[in-house]
Amino acid sequence: MGVRLCVVGAGVAGAGIAYALRAADVDVTVLEKSRGVGGRAATRRRNGRRYDHGANxxxxxxxxxxxxxxxxxxxxxxxxxxxxxxxxxxxxxxxxxxxxxxxxxxxxGITRLAKRLFARTDATVRKTTRVESATRTTDGWTLQDTDGAEHGPFDAVCYTPPAPQTAELLAETTIATDIAEDVDGEDLEAFRDAVASVPxxxxxxxxxxxxxxxxxxxxxxxxxxxxxxxxxxxxxxxxxxxxxxxxxxxxxxxxxxxxxxxxxxxxxxxxxxxxxxxxxxxxxxxxxxxxxxxxxxxxxxxxDDGIDPTAARTAEPLGLFVAGDWVAGDGRVHAALWDGIETGERIATWGGGR
Incomplete structure (x- = not known):
């Protein structure tokens, strides 16, 4: 069986990850807190008008x-x-x-970009699902949402929300002691601090x-x-x-x-x-x-800045990835898109699956 991946966030980075894995032996589930996809690359409709009110x-x-x-x-x-x-x-x-x-x-509208990327994949996108915490054990990753439902287990998870929200999620991410031995604890703490410090x-x-x-x-x-x-x-x-x-x-x-x-x-x-x-x-x-x-x-x-690329990969041996414009260090749609695609390409060759 291939890798089971959970992507948190259906923005452009999340769509890029799914698109990069469209031909890989990876089962992709995307959990998105809102009712749509695209994140800040968002379009609104009103009385026959469309307007891109986030990323233009x-x-x-x-x-x-x-x-x-x-x-x-x-x-x-x-x-x-x-x-x-x-x-x-x-x-x-x-x-x-x-x-x-x-x-x-x-x-x-610009939201069509994420919709079209997802349409080329077999990813399962679950909307109105806000992830609250995550736990990593020998059985894999399990994620809990704010409604009390559990999702998983997954072999890997990728957080794509803005850095402050990812930092909040990392603070509620628990890794079993025997699993955490694969990565130095001080490195993990530095990783969390680096994410939290992105302005x-x-x-x-x-x-x-x-x-x-x-x-x-x-x-x-x-x-x-x-x-x-x-x-x-x-x-x-x-x-x-x-x-x-x-x-x-x-x-x-x-x-x-x-x-x-x-x-x-x-x-x-x-x-x-x-x-x-x-x-x-x-x-x-x-x-x-x-x-x-x-x-x-x-x-x-x-x-206004990005996380150090090396620091961003600290937890990947545990199957914990991050992606987004803040990882690329450039608040642009193309930066989020390509960081997502490149992260997806790494997950496709990641050796931590079952």
């Missing part, structure tokens, strides 16, 4: 990505060709230079909808000095299939400092602030008065 696109930074998109099916793929411009603390907008990079989403940015996204088109010569604006209350502002209408032709939809991601301070502010108050800043950046009074608003908070949105 998949970049072509890794040269392997274009071939992967062809392999999983390019149907409905959207290449956002309008450029990203820049602004600083003073709010002055200026051209940027991202001409050599592709920015991909899908007509149905993260909090981001609150405000979505502003307008019943008329607001044209600009760019797709998005990026604050490049981290000194403005807005970190990112994107025009979702630049993505085919997302917004009706006569409408505009702005994705306004507030800075980490603002987001942390105002994370729980009422939607109306937060949206009014975002709309005022967006109006100033776009030089449009119309933008101050959106026709509808939405929001999403991301407590652990982006890692």
């Amino acid at each position: 696109y998949l970049k072509s930074t890794d040269p392997r990505t274009a071939d992967l998109l062809d392999a999983i099916g390019p149907e409905g793929l959207v290449d956002v060709t309008d450029p990203v411009w820049l602004f600083g603390a003073d709010g002055d907008v200026r051209p940027g230079d991202d001409r050599d990079e592709h920015k991909w989403s899908f007509e149905t 993260y940015r909090t981001i609150r996204t405000l979505v502003l909808g307008y019943d008329e088109r607001i044209e600009r010569p760019y797709y998005a604006l990026l604050n490049d000095d981290r000194e403005h209350p807005v970190g990112w502002l994107a025009r979702e209408e630049c993505k085919d299939g997302h917004v009706p032709d006569d409408e505009s939809l702005l994705i306004v991601q507030m800075s980490p400092a603002w987001s942390s301070e105002h994370y729980d502010d009422p939607l109306a108050d937060a949206a009014a602030v975002a709309a005022d800043h967006a109006a100033d950046l776009l030089d449009s009074e119309r933008v101050r008065d959106p026709d509808w608003v939405d929001d999403q908070g991301w407590r652990y949105a982006l890692p």
Whole structure:
């Protein structure tokens, strides 16, 4: 019998793991706390509109990505060709230079990436299942969820949530003494500390909808000095299939400092602030008065650093793997994707199965 693997988290890293193992002798079960897949590469639908309110696109930074998109099916793929411009603390907008990079989403939204990866596999994905703890004995790994159900046994487990959540899970991970002898206890403790120390940015996204088109010569604006209350502002209408032709939809991601301070502010108050800043950046009074608003908070949105790659593999002899953008050290969709795929490839050759 092949390896029994449990992946905690159905984000892009988890999808990459499953995809890498699609032809391997590995039985993959994915436990996901939410009702969907994709993690922060998330898409919301509202009244005929689609919008990517977390990660906005998949970049072509890794040269392997274009071939992967062809392999999983390019149907409905959207290449956002309008450029990203820049602004600083003073709010002055200026051209940027991202001409050599592709920015991909899908007509149905960026969440389609994870859905399409999983669709190419035989993985079992169990949604609305929040893992609370894990135990490793001679029989393998058993995971407990918050509803009291047990899952397992598995030969290996891979944690893919953001580092702070993975650190919480590691604190509730028990390894039998006779099993733990395979890895030095101090190394395991250092591993847990290294995961817990990865710094993260909090981001609150405000979505502003307008019943008329607001044209600009760019797709998005990026604050490049981290000194403005807005970190990112994107025009979702630049993505085919997302917004009706006569409408505009702005994705306004507030800075980490603002987001942390105002994370729980009422939607109306937060949206009014975002709309005022967006109006100033776009030089449009119309933008101050959106026709509808939405929001999403991301407590652990982006890692500001990553765990040492060697430290990340400390517990792999015990069948305990980690993967994600925080392992790659780059808070980008492509980084999470390829770290997941590379982790899956290691699991395929891992010698700890039965």
